[in-house]
Amino acid sequence: MDKSSLLSLIEKYKAGECSAEEIVLLHTWMEQLAAGSQPVLLPENARQAVKDHVMAHLHIKEKPVKIFSLRKWVAAAVLLPFIGVTSWYLLKPAPVQWLSISTNAQEVRSVQLPDGSTAWLYAGTTLEYPAQFTGRERLVKIKGEAFFDVQPAPDQPFIVADHQLSIKVLGTSFNVRHWKEEPLKVMVATGKVQVQYDKMTLGVLQASQKLTYNPLTNRLLLDSASAVEAKGFVNGEMVCSNVSLREVLTELEAFYGVHFRNMPAEQGRFNVHFNEHMNLEDKLNILEKISITPAIRFVPAGDRTYLVRTTTHP
DSSP, rough: OOOHHHHHHHHHHTTTTTOOHHHHHHHHHHHHHHHHSSSOOHHHHHHHHHHHHHHHHHTTOOSOOOOHHHHHHOOOOOOOOHHHHHHHHHHHHOOEEEEEEETTOOOOOOOOOOTTEEEEEEEEEEEEEESSSSSSSSEEEEEEEEEEEEOOOOTTTEEEETTTTEEEEEEOOEEEEOTSSSSOOOOOEEEEEEEEEEEEEEEETTTEEEEEEETTTTTEEEEEEEEHHHHHHGOOOOOEEOOOOHHHHHHHHHHHEEEEEOOOOOOOOEEEEOTTOHHHHEEEEEHHHOOSSSEEEEEEEEEEEEEEESSSSO
């Protein structure tokens, strides 16, 4: 039975015009629906409204004969649950349509979100978001790195999530880096964000603040960060302040689609600013020159792979 036929039959039933065969048909259809899926019960007030409506229609043509009254009460008792399931079936919200956008190596892409917010995706990043923000929050999912410029909506907070990670904002611009097996990093350019990991609040960041968290070691670092560092890649720049060599190389891996072998865990602290005119070789040469104790060398090993070697003497 299609939806229009079902609606017509229900209206006929409510008007007291259904034959016995039609009531059996409606009963059978509802049994099949219940068997094919797990119905969601209506709220108490909705169930009561359905009950009152059906009972009112059942008694429109009631005659002062006890047997007919009993039959109508039996019919009501049989059909009320099915009317409730039908209401749920016809009025349940449509499933949310999710969109997914990914960037390739050396690609930076901007995405306009349904609420007017903008996301800039770093190379090698995947962003998932609904076609429309219809719930109590604006949820997006990120794998990689992105800079968000979020439109204010106090009654519908903006949430960036990835597994245990959850960043909640009301209206702000910020950067989030969350690469697999690498420390989480959040930098705020304007406004304020709350960062949670595995349901634990790591901190509330204001503008020009940066949070770095390593879930493997449970190490948390709060530091300052400029808007240039947070949004640098949007303009083709790479800005890293007080970071390890591993963090710099992870950024280069993601952007150029290369792989560094033998990366040191916590080699020194670096402050680098690569502009949009530099290629990968230029950046590696600069890293070699500024690394002293120990000195670093990058040796090509084929298949877009570099070996990272340390020496005691530059």
